[in-house]
Structures are given as C-alpha cells and as structure tokens.
Amino acid sequence: MHRISIALAIAMTVPPAAFANGDDLPPQLVGPDWQVLQIGDEDLPEDVEVTLTMGEDGRLAGAGGCNRYFAGYEVTDGTISVAEIASTMMACEEARMALERRYFDALSRVETYAFDEDGLLVLSDADGVAITARAGDAEED
Secondary structure, three states, rough: OHHHHHHHHHHHHOOOOOOOOOHOOOOOOOOEEEEEEOOOEEEEOOOEEEEEEEEOEEEEEEEEEOOEEEEEEEEEEEEEEEEEOOOOEEEEEOOHHHHHHHHHHHHHHEEEEEOOOOOOOOEOOOOOEEEEEEEEEOOOO
C-alpha cells in the first residue's frame, strides 16, 4: 500500500505542463488506446494486454500486462521523452512480470516516434529498439 501511495505522490508532484507541448502534439498520437504488438523483435502473446494512451495533458497511461501504469511525456518535432513510470504493484505470473519489466524499460528509453505505412505507432530508442502498437479501434490483418 505504501509503495502505491509513494508512486502516486511522485507522479502527482510533476505538473503535466512540464511534459507536453499541447500545440505540437500530432492528433493521431493523442487519444486512441494503442495496443502494443511488439517490444523489440518480440511479438506479444495474444492473451496479454499491453496498452498505451497519450493524453493532451502530457500524461500517458495504460496496462502493462499485469499492472496499470502512468507517466508524464513530452513531444517535440518527432521526438518523445517519457518521465519516470509509476504503476500499481500487483503480482502476476513470472512471465507476465518479465514482459512488463521489458515494456516499462523500453518505454522509459524511447526517443522518437513515427507512424509506418500501415498507421502503426513505432516508438524507438537510440539503439533502434522499438515498441510497435496499433490504434485500438484498427482491425488487425
């Protein structure tokens, strides 16, 4: 209980305006519930839900596969940075916990975002490791 309270307190101390430039946010980035399909070269199992929703207020949130999470973010000219990620502290089976750790680690290191020819969101770090996601209302081929 104390860990959750501390994480919430930390997240609430950072004003949203410190993270997002609302005027610069591409409209396709903000709003949809992005369904994460891949972390690096690893496809996510179909029975694991990992999502990402970016708000106009500079906050992002979603499901990490086991826990709910949230953080601040900033977007400028094709670059993106994510502030420290806070999450609930539920325990899941080890495979889901490991996947969630990989996702949180990858998300915390993203530096750029782009949309591919299929409309998928691609978040990449300096080494090219990417998180690939599709808008939640888009049909999978």
